[in-house]
Amino acid sequence: MANQEFHGRIGRTYDESEPWWPEQARAPADAPNVLLITLDDVGFGHWGCYGGIADTPNIDRLAENGLQYNNFHTTAICSPTRSCLLTGRNHHSNGMASIAEVSTGFPGYNAHIPHENGFLSETLVEEGYSTYALGKWHLTPSETNSAAGPYDQWPLGRGFERHYGFLGGDTDQYTPSLVHDNHQVDPPATPEEGYHLTEDIAQRAIDFIGDAKQVDPDKPFFTYFCPGACHAPHQVPEEWIEKYEGEFDMGWDEAREQILERQKELGVVPENTELSPQNEDVRAWDSLSDDEQRLYARMMEIFAGFLEHTDHQIGKVLDYLEELGELENTLVMVLSDNGASAEGGPNGSVDENHFFNNVEEDLEENLEAMDDLGGPKYFNHYPWGWTWAGNTPFRRWKRETYRGGASDPFVISWPEGIEASGEIREQFIHAIDVVPTVLECLDIDAPDEIKGVPQSPIEGTSFAYSFDEPDAPERHTTQYFEMFATRAIYHDGWRAVHPWEFNKPITTEDLSATSLEESGWELYHVAEDFSEAHDVSDEHPEKLLELVQLWWTEAGKHDVLPLDGRGTQRFAEERPEPGRPRDTYVYYPGGQSIPENAAVKVLNRDHSITADLTTADGENEGVLIANGSRSGGYSLYVMDGQLRYVHNYVGKEEYEVTAEESLPEGEVSVRMEFETTGELDLENGEGRPGTVRLYYGDEQIGEDEIPVTIPITTGLTAGLSCGRDAVSAVSDAYRDRAPFAFTGDLARVTVDVSGDAVVHHEAEMDRIMARE
Numbered sequence: 001m002a003n004q005e006f007h008g009r010i011g012r013t014y015d016e017s018e019p020w021w022p023e024q025a026r027a028p029a030d031a032p033n034v035l036l037i038t039l040d041d042v043g044f045g046h047w048g049c050y051g052g053i054a055d056t057p058n059i060d061r062l063a064e065n066g067l068q069y070n071n072f073h074t075t076a077i078c079s080p081t082r083s084c085l086l087t088g089r090n091h092h093s094n095g096m097a098s099i100a101e102v103s104t105g106f107p108g109y110n111a112h113i114p115h116e117n118g119f120l121s122e123t124l125v126e127e128g129y130s131t132y133a134l135g136k137w138h139l140t141p142s143e144t145n146s147a148a149g150p151y152d153q154w155p156l157g158r159g160f161e162r163h164y165g166f167l168g169g170d171t172d173q174y175t176p177s178l179v180h181d182n183h184q185v186d187p188p189a190t191p192e193e194g195y196h197l198t199e200d201i202a203q204r205a206i207d208f209i210g211d212a213k214q215v216d217p218d219k220p221f222f223t224y225f226c227p228g229a230c231h232a233p234h235q236v237p238e239e240w241i242e243k244y245e246g247e248f249d250m251g252w253d254e255a256r257e258q259i260l261e262r263q264k265e266l267g268v269v270p271e272n273t274e275l276s277p278q279n280e281d282v283r284a285w286d287s288l289s290d291d292e293q294r295l296y297a298r299m300m301e302i303f304a305g306f307l308e309h310t311d312h313q314i315g316k317v318l319d320y321l322e323e324l325g326e327l328e329n330t331l332v333m334v335l336s337d338n339g340a341s342a343e344g345g346p347n348g349s350v351d352e353n354h355f356f357n358n359v360e361e362d363l364e365e366n367l368e369a370m371d372d373l374g375g376p377k378y379f380n381h382y383p384w385g386w387t388w389a390g391n392t393p394f395r396r397w398k399r400e401t402y403r404g405g406a407s408d409p410f411v412i413s414w415p416e417g418i419e420a421s422g423e424i425r426e427q428f429i430h431a432i433d434v435v436p437t438v439l440e441c442l443d444i445d446a447p448d449e450i451k452g453v454p455q456s457p458i459e460g461t462s463f464a465y466s467f468d469e470p471d472a473p474e475r476h477t478t479q480y481f482e483m484f485a486t487r488a489i490y491h492d493g494w495r496a497v498h499p500w501e502f503n504k505p506i507t508t509e510d511l512s513a514t515s516l517e518e519s520g521w522e523l524y525h526v527a528e529d530f531s532e533a534h535d536v537s538d539e540h541p542e543k544l545l546e547l548v549q550l551w552w553t554e555a556g557k558h559d560v561l562p563l564d565g566r567g568t569q570r571f572a573e574e575r576p577e578p579g580r581p582r583d584t585y586v587y588y589p590g591g592q593s594i595p596e597n598a599a600v601k602v603l604n605r606d607h608s609i610t611a612d613l614t615t616a617d618g619e620n621e622g623v624l625i626a627n628g629s630r631s632g633g634y635s636l637y638v639m640d641g642q643l644r645y646v647h648n649y650v651g652k653e654e655y656e657v658t659a660e661e662s663l664p665e666g667e668v669s670v671r672m673e674f675e676t677t678g679e680l681d682l683e684n685g686e687g688r689p690g691t692v693r694l695y696y697g698d699e700q701i702g703e704d705e706i707p708v709t710i711p712i713t714t715g716l717t718a719g720l721s722c723g724r725d726a727v728s729a730v731s732d733a734y735r736d737r738a739p740f741a742f743t744g745d746l747a748r749v750t751v752d753v754s755g756d757a758v759v760h761h762e763a764e765m766d767r768i769m770a771r772e
Contacts, residue, residue, distance in 0.1 A: 027128035027220050027442075032417060033330040034124070034222040034438055035321075037314060038085065040078060040136060040170075040231035041398060042409065043340030043390030046307060050409045051262030051269075051392070053247065053255060054304035058315035059334055059411060064422050066332070066413030067467065070268050071474075073430045073490070074338050076398060076405035076483045078169065078231075079111075079138045081337040081431050086139070086158075086224070087117040088435030088446075088458040090480075092559045098483065099169055100142045101597065101716065102570035108559030111141040113153060118450040120435050122159030124222045127444055132208045133160040134201045135226035137167045141576075146598035147591070148578045151182055160224070164204040168595065169716045170228055170352075172629075173197045173235040174376040175728050177593070177717055184592040191376045196237065198227045202313035206320045213324060225317065229310040230303060232343060232352040232381040234374060240305035241374050248300040251285025251293065252385040259392040267424050269393060274533040276395040276404070281346065282385045292347075292363065295370055299348045299382035302374040331414040331441055333434065339405045340390035342397040344381030351379045351651040353631035353715040356568055358503075359650050359685035379631050379651070393531040399567070401481040401488035402497055403532050417441060418467045425466050427474035428490060432460030440464045459558075480554035485565035489551040493527030496537075496547035506565035516541055521548050569682065571713045583754035587625060589723025589746045596713065599627060599720035602634070603710055604680050604688045606755040609636050610671045615663055615744040622742030624670070625749045626721055628714035629728035630735070636672050636749075637725075637740065638663060639733060643694050645672045646731045647706050650685075654731060657692040657704040664696055671695040680711060687711035722749050 008020030046052040049063040074081040079099045080091030087094055092108035094117055103111035121131040133155040140153040145167045155163035164180050171177050174191040178184065189195035205225055212219060248255065256275055263269040285293065314334070321327040343352055347361045350369045354361060373380045387397045394404035410429070412418070439446055440462040449455055461476040481488035485506045487498040498521045500506065513519040516537070523537035523544040537544045555561060564570070578598050585600040600607075611624040618641040626635040632650040636643070641662040647655045663670070671694070678689040687709035694702035719727040724741035725734070734740040 025126060025128040029218070030329065031128075031220045031442060032414065033220045033321075033326055034129075034442070035317070035330050035332045036085065036222070036224050036434070037332070037334040038082065038224070038226045039229060039310065039334070039336045040227070041338065041341040042230050042307065042336035043387070043392075043404070044394060044407050044409055045259040045263065045392035046340065046390050047409050049266065049268070049411070051259045051266055053259060054244070054307045056308065056311040058311045058318060062318070062332055062334060062413040063411045065415055066411060066418060066421060067423055067425050068268060069410040069412070069425045069427070069429055071426055071428045072335065072408055072410035073406050073428070073479065073481075074336070074408050075431065076338050076401050076481065076486075078337045080483070082139055083113055084431035084460075085434050086119045086121065087113065088120075088432050088460040089117045089456065090432055090459050090558045092482070093117065093456070093459060095559075096139070097560075098570075100138065100140060101169065101713075102567070102573065103141060103575060104564060104570065104573055105575070106559075106562060108561070109564070113139060114456070115152075115450070115453045116456045118447065118453070118455050119158045120438060121222060121224070122450050123439070123444065123447055125159045125161060126447070126450070127442075128219065130212045130219055130221040131160045131162075132205065132221065133163045133165065133224045133226075134205050134208070135165040136170070136228055137163075137165060137226075138169050140167060142168070142595065142597035143575060143577055144598070145595040146578060147183070148598065154182060156182055162208050164208075165201060165226065166228070170231045170233070171197065171717050172233060172376070172379065172728060173228060176228075177719060177727060196235075198229055198310055198313045201225070201227060202316050205317050209320070209324075213326075227310050227313065230307050231341065232349075233379040234299070234302045234306045234381060235376070236302065236306040236309045236374055238374065240309045241302050243308070244301040244304045247304065248297045249293070251297075252282070252389040253285045255389040256392045259389065263393065270530050273393055273530045275393050276531045276533050279388050279396065282388050283346070285385065291367055295363075295367055296348060296383050296385065298370055298373065299344075299380065300386045302380065303382050303386065305374070328415045329417075331412070331417065331438065333410070333412050335410045336408040338398045339394070339408060340387040340397055341381070342384035342387045342399070344383050344387070346383055348383035349381045351631050352381050353379065353650050353713070354652075354685070355381075356571060356715065357632070357650050357685050357710060357712045358568055358682060359652070362652075365652070395532050399483055399486070399502060400499065401483055401486045402499070403495075403526075405483070406481055406488070414441070420468055420470070423470060425470060427463060427466045427472065428476050428479070429463045430460065430476060430479050433463050433476055434460070436460045436462040437464050478550065478554070480551055480558065480560070482555065482560050482563070484567050485563045487551060489547050489554065490526070491547055491550060493525065494543060494547060495524045495526045495532065496544055496551065497522045497524065497532070500565050503567040503569065504565045506563050516545055516548070519548065523547070568712060583752060585751045585753075587720070587722035587749045587751070589742065593719035593721040593726040596627070596715070596718040596720070600751045600753060602627075602674070602751065602753060603712070603714075604676065605753055606675055607751060607753045608671055608673045610669055610750045610752070611636065612669050612747040613742070613744050614667045614747075616665055618662060620663075620742065620744030622744075623721075623723065623725045623734070623740050624742055624746060625751075626725035626730050628718045628730045630730065631715040631717070631728075632710050633714040633718055633730040635725060635730040637731070637734065638742065638744075643670050643696070643702070644733070645692055645694060646733065647709055648730050649708055650710055655706045656731075656733070657694060657702055659694050659696070659702040661696070661701045668696055674706075677705070682711055685711055722746075
């Protein structure tokens with residue numbers, strides 16, 4: 001047994017001994033609380049205090065009592081930015097070059113945040129803070145999100161004492177995939193009972209804070225509050241949407257002009273700011289048909305309602321802190337993790353999984369869905385014209401390193417610590433600067449080690465100097481950017497940008513330009529040209545060359561190489577799976593669902609699924625195994641006494657194969673075999689077609705063709721469950737009965753992906769007979 005430090009005295013008996021208790025880690029008296037609120041896919045021009053055309057009164061009141069920054073930057077996508085916010089290190093230094101689901105086997109890209117890069121929560125918990133994480137996490141390697149772990153990159157493994165939210169990139173607001181601490185839980189209510197995730201996590205934040213404050217009122221907290229909003233799905237109760245009916249009929253072109261005018265009135269952009277040039281990927285609003293305008297305006301109404309609803313939940317948390325008397329001494333930071341998202345494509349989407357699988361939207365199908373958008377039936381996202389407007393006055397959007405992707409709203413409020421209020425700050429700051437700023441505000445030094453692990457240097461720069469010195473020279477003067485091979489660098493008021501087409505692989509030849517003019521780099525003097533409206537590379541070639549060389553230097557420092565321009569293709573990248581590689585997977589009913597990246601991969605390959613069960617003839621039904629959600633996946637189930645298999649193609653079409661005979665009574669092994677019959681077509685969003693055969697024992701009792709399958713992923717919210725459909729019902733056939741658990745005795749389900757188990761018995765018999 002390890003010896004523990006003891007400062008009392010131990011005698012032969014109690015009366016000659018002196019007790020001593022280990023001292024608790026205590027923060028200094030009156031140490032401020034920290035509330036870090038991170039929204040998702042909210043652009044620079046969305047909040048009311050940044051000129052937006054949605055109401056955000058609670059964020060606005062924080063701005064009135066604090067400061068707004070107009071030069072705050074992120075990495076242009078969520079997981080990387082969040083890793084910067086919590087570690088103070090750059091995203092490639094954290095191994096988080098992009099979202100965890102598209103990780104690759106290189107140091108800057110593997111999604112394993114080194115323990116040498118300690119989290120703010122790991123520092124503050126050792127300084128006597130309560131630490132809570134709520135909502136979106138998205139900072140673990142995606143293959144480790146199952147019950148098999150490891151758990152060292154989950155919130156409780158990185159310094160948070162309590163957690164309630166979801167581990168992946170997004171989730172359904174009405175039927176979320178929830179994790180409480182280190183285990184899955186079901187939502188506490190149904191959509192029909194009025195459940196909504198954002199409301200749930202706001203109440204949990206209040207509960208977590210209140211639980212501790214009533215026991216130890218002086219103990220400060222660090223609460224990391226991260227609604228899924230406003231990432232897809234854009235879902236919100238109808239009353240929040242109704243408020244905005246007709247508000248966006250003017251379209252995105254006029255909306256940009258209105259937003260910029262407000263931004264100038266509010267002083268959040270310089271008076272000489274111009275709108276960035278016409279986006280070549282966005283059609284003029286006046287060129288759209290009446291049906292398109294009607295649909296796209298409705299999609300923006302939903303987004304605006306979603307954003308205001310989120311602001312309202314933030315207000316609940318702020319009101320609670322005010323009620324406790326804690327708000328004045330709480331350092332509140334509110335920000336977005338990247339610019340507005342273009343994942344809805346040019347025409348908007350009723351399901352974001354279309355984007356992840358390169359599947360084009362169908363206008364007529366989306367028009368038919370219009371009245372139900374925002375509700376629990378769809379995983380919808382607005383078109384990228386509204387994305388562009390949400391990033392006013394900048395170019396482009398999320399995933400790209402122009403300011404539209406990497407410049408975001410940022411509000412900070414701390415009445416007891418910041419004298420200034422209602423003012424704008426213009427100094428360049430970045431997500432990596434949040435940790436050193438918080439530590440300076442709390443008068444805490446960055447630790448040399450955490451739990452025995454020596455710590456790497458913080459790469460950010462505190463911007464606390466700017467709180468009361470609006471004209472102070474900026475201290476963060478150089479910052480590189482890279483995302484999906486789009487590149488940029490900021491240095492002393494200049495910004496060089498190299499665009500790159502999303503989903504286009506980058507080769508050595510692409511980097512072999514013989515002149516600066518041919519290199520593809522653009523140059524913007526953002527100290528004078530706030531919105532990157534004018535490329536001045538021809539006028540200042542020497543400055544561009546300086547910045548390009550500086551980018552390569554920074555890339556070498558921070559594990560940015562190798563550049564990888566592939567986007568959705570990286571979802572299909574081979575990456576580690578839990579346990580040793582195998583061809584046979586055995587699943588048992590009950591227990592937690594298994595996230596997609598930890599489950600067996602059956603897409604685009606021959607495979608078989610065998611369920612060993614006992615049934616009473618005609619009396620048992622339910623799901624044997626399901627993987628996916630209403631956004632796409634497959635399910636093997638029993639209904640009306642028959643075995644059935646359904647393949648849900650990205651929520652657009654369900655292809656079902658039904659047994660021609662009833663399920664026999666007693667013990668039986670039922671099997672589905674999928675034999676591929678065609679080629680994968682990633683460009684057009686089509687997975688390999690195939691033939692499905694159903695068996696009771698060795699007797700074939702059904703066969704049909706599946707003309708198209710999911711090419712890349714069943715979705716960020718997908719999961720595999722045995723004996724029920726636990727995530728979001730794959731099939732319409734039993735959606736109103738979900739999770740539709742199997743009522744018989746299911747022993748196990750075996751999935752074989754070797755290809756050897758797929759045997760067409762009738763064809764095999766024909767082959768044998770032909771030999772005779």
